[in-house]
Amino acid sequence: MPTVSRELALGMALALESAEADLRRIAALLDDRADPTESRELARQLMMRALRRVQSVKEALDDNVGACIP
Numbered sequence: 001m002p003t004v005s006r007e008l009a010l011g012m013a014l015a016l017e018s019a020e021a022d023l024r025r026i027a028a029l030l031d032d033r034a035d036p037t038e039s040r041e042l043a044r045q046l047m048m049r050a051l052r053r054v055q056s057v058k059e060a061l062d063d064n065v066g067a068c069i070p
Contacts, residue, residue: 004064012060015053022050 004012026046032039 004061008060008064012057015057019050019053022046022053026050 026043029039029043029046
């Protein structure tokens, strides 16, 4: 069974936690009626940032697991 270093695991956990925080903020922004256009734009930016973080975790897992498969 492949293992992940403690440092990598911590980095992945922090990236996912940050992505979750962005997703909660996105949900709040999408409900904001004060300035919907600006809120949507900020939500879009946060969504792209969260997606990049999730993608970096997926790549780290792929690299780590791929190195263990003969």
